[in-house]
Amino acid sequence: MHVLRSGLLRIVPQLLAIATAFLVGALVLIATGYSPIDVYSALIMGAFGDVYGVGQTLTQATPIIFTALAFLFSYKSGLFNIGAEGQLIMGGFAAAIVGISFSGLPAPLHILLAVLAGALAGGVWGFLPAILKARFGAHEVITTMMFTYIATYLTSYLVNYPFKAPGWVAQTVPIADSAQLPRILPPTQLSVSILVAVAMAAVIYYILQKTTLGYEVRASGLNPSAAENGGINVKRTMVLALILGGALAGIGGAGEILGVHNRFIQGFSPGYGFDGIAVALVGGLNPLGVLLAAILFGALRSGGMLMTRATHVPLDIVVILQALVIIFVAAPHFLRYFVRRRSKA
Amino acid sequence: MNIFDIINVGLFAAAIRMATPIALAALGGIFSERVGVVNIGLEGMMLMGAFSGVIVSYYTANPWLGVLGAIVVGGLLGLMHAFLTVTLKGDQIVSGTGINILALGFTAYASEVVWGSRGASGSVASLGVIDLPFITDLPVIGKIIGSHTPLVYLMIIVVLLAQILLFKTPFGLRLRAVGEHPAAADTAGINVFRMKYIGIIASGMLAGLGGVFLSLAHLSIFSWGMTGGRGFIALAAMIFGGWIPLGAFGASLLFGFTDALQMRLQSMGILPPQIILMLPYIITVIVLAGVVRKTKPPSDYKPYEKD
Numbered sequence: 001m002h003v004l005r006s007g008l009l010r011i012v013p014q015l016l017a018i019a020t021a022f023l024v025g026a027l028v029l030i031a032t033g034y035s036p037i038d039v040y041s042a043l044i045m046g047a048f049g050d051v052y053g054v055g056q057t058l059t060q061a062t063p064i065i066f067t068a069l070a071f072l073f074s075y076k077s078g079l080f081n082i083g084a085e086g087q088l089i090m091g092g093f094a095a096a097i098v099g100i101s102f103s104g105l106p107a108p109l110h111i112l113l114a115v116l117a118g119a120l121a122g123g124v125w126g127f128l129p130a131i132l133k134a135r136f137g138a139h140e141v142i143t144t145m146m147f148t149y150i151a152t153y154l155t156s157y158l159v160n161y162p163f164k165a166p167g168w169v170a171q172t173v174p175i176a177d178s179a180q181l182p183r184i185l186p187p188t189q190l191s192v193s194i195l196v197a198v199a200m201a202a203v204i205y206y207i208l209q210k211t212t213l214g215y216e217v218r219a220s221g222l223n224p225s226a227a228e229n230g231g232i233n234v235k236r237t238m239v240l241a242l243i244l245g246g247a248l249a250g251i252g253g254a255g256e257i258l259g260v261h262n263r264f265i266q267g268f269s270p271g272y273g274f275d276g277i278a279v280a281l282v283g284g285l286n287p288l289g290v291l292l293a294a295i296l297f298g299a300l301r302s303g304g305m306l307m308t309r310a311t312h313v314p315l316d317i318v319v320i321l322q323a324l325v326i327i328f329v330a331a332p333h334f335l336r337y338f339v340r341r342r343s344k345a
Numbered sequence: 346m347n348i349f350d351i352i353n354v355g356l357f358a359a360a361i362r363m364a365t366p367i368a369l370a371a372l373g374g375i376f377s378e379r380v381g382v383v384n385i386g387l388e389g390m391m392l393m394g395a396f397s398g399v400i401v402s403y404y405t406a407n408p409w410l411g412v413l414g415a416i417v418v419g420g421l422l423g424l425m426h427a428f429l430t431v432t433l434k435g436d437q438i439v440s441g442t443g444i445n446i447l448a449l450g451f452t453a454y455a456s457e458v459v460w461g462s463r464g465a466s467g468s469v470a471s472l473g474v475i476d477l478p479f480i481t482d483l484p485v486i487g488k489i490i491g492s493h494t495p496l497v498y499l500m501i502i503v504v505l506l507a508q509i510l511l512f513k514t515p516f517g518l519r520l521r522a523v524g525e526h527p528a529a530a531d532t533a534g535i536n537v538f539r540m541k542y543i544g545i546i547a548s549g550m551l552a553g554l555g556g557v558f559l560s561l562a563h564l565s566i567f568s569w570g571m572t573g574g575r576g577f578i579a580l581a582a583m584i585f586g587g588w589i590p591l592g593a594f595g596a597s598l599l600f601g602f603t604d605a606l607q608m609r610l611q612s613m614g615i616l617p618p619q620i621i622l623m624l625p626y627i628i629t630v631i632v633l634a635g636v637v638r639k640t641k642p643p644s645d646y647k648p649y650e651k652d
Contacts, residue, residue: 138630141438141580143633146627150626317454318450319449323449
């Protein structure tokens, strides 16, 4: 009971941030001539109204869980990895290449190889900014962002030239059947990737709380000089954390390609990497909190479809809501500040 | 085709042009970091500036009012960043990230509300180009700096003013003191919070001005995500320039040159465009990795707690 109550108290600021964000979002909607009640109810109906909606919400939540874990794990080590988007894209591309390059492999092996390729590509995309930070002090906020742009253009080149399928669309040929992840709730696109995502959240929780690596990661993030004095190689830990974070995002990208699209399509990510930042923060930088927050953000993306169809509101209201949630989470004392001012007045 | 088809006076003129938004945003970065607050939100402030300029120009048919609108909106976002990070002591990087995503979402949303497309705005009145008397007639130099949009010349003036303001005036000394040693500044009677607010709001205004260059100087439209990471490149220019306006201007010329080269190569069609488009980002990474060790930030960026 006690544990439950303290857990509930911990999520109160998050819930308030979400509520405030939707309130401000409602003002934006009113100001632009839409009814917030219509828009929000269509959003909720689309995301949770039937089995299909729930399935699509979980489908959308899946890559976001991976990118949120990628952000979270790096953050715990003291690095601000805003490049999960690029790591996810690279992972997706590598998985697609393995998916189309082999045929006749047993499905479990083929899938494993493709996912490993995704993890490797994402890991490399995390390693590059990490080593530049450790060796040369190049700020990771700038470099991870630069590497996201590079990933976007690099894969765009690859899928428009050497790996382009015949036709007008910038996409590869389909991956082999043996590389496709099983769907678990047809006709929705939900695949076993969601199970991997949940397992990864548990693994990251375990690593952070119960292992030496997790201890070193947390110590490096909390107080690097004290950690260094305590015998922890902070730079090495940061590099490891960013490689692991990148690999997680890469697996997320592989899951999208092998489970949802079954080929690499240019622009397949609508910004899952950036959603991950918001989800990690709203989830209280806790892997289990990430799972809950990812469902919320997945719902924004999946419910958004019905919402635009029913009310013709621009889909980008969803992005505005996400940003507002981040901003209100950034300032946990936001409401307290105004309450105090009101009571003074 | 020979090398002079690529490297000629036109390329250098374009380099100065493309350096302008980066230099202005880099100045914005300097003002914020000099008072001790990291401004990752430059990218979003630029994007909102680019959008605000177009929407004001759309409704008033006066691009200069658009420029003013961009500065005001940039300043408002700066105010928001200051409130979140200075008053509420929120995480500076989280706040900046929130501003970046907000800008991306809001500009796309508002484009669709106003023009029915999240991708692009309608066409509006833009600023055009002015010829500097005498200078434009000079050989070579005239071709490079003689004929630009007024914002290019404004940028050069602002760089010089910022350099003087920060390093030759008592006000600049106070501004820097607040970032370097807030407790000492406080003891000396400086209003630390007010100075921080001034620096961060100025940061937003400069980023807004840099952003509106992209939408109103040579183009006359807003398009989705048109800043393309220039806010982050501006941060790199700020670091490369050692948090000094003239240094950041020099670094911006390098990045502007890369941008101009990228556009030139693209128009010639010798390589796939995606390969060429990667160039500015790769150069930025290389520059960051190559020079950062030699520079030291002007602040430890901790929120100031008055005893």
